[in-house]
Amino acid sequence: MENFNIFFKALSDQTRLKIIDLLSKEKEMCVCNIYKTLEVSQPRISKHLAILREIGLVKDRPNGKWVYYSLNDNAIKKLDEFLSDLTSKKRKKAAKC
Numbered sequence: 001m002e003n004f005n006i007f008f009k010a011l012s013d014q015t016r017l018k019i020i021d022l023l024s025k026e027k028e029m030c031v032c033n034i035y036k037t038l039e040v041s042q043p044r045i046s047k048h049l050a051i052l053r054e055i056g057l058v059k060d061r062p063n064g065k066w067v068y069y070s071l072n073d074n075a076i077k078k079l080d081e082f083l084s085d086l087t088s089k090k091r092k093k094a095a096k097c
Helices: 005-011 014-025 031-038 042-054 073-095
Strands: 058-063 066-071
Touching (some): 014 031, 031 042
């Protein structure tokens, strides 16, 4: 089993969770649109995006003076598989009762 505690720790912050939710609805967004949408300062959003990027949940793509962010589909898929595996194990145990 992979070590997912860093993902869960990152997602325990409300602002980072909102960023992930926002990026799940949009293919890609620049920092300016993220902080305007969430009504949070640009430096604060940049700090949270850096954390999400460092652990691999978010990718960045520089384009001129702007940086665009999107979800890292591979990391999200691994996290989804981990959670699905947890729920299937729970169902199997419950079925044995």
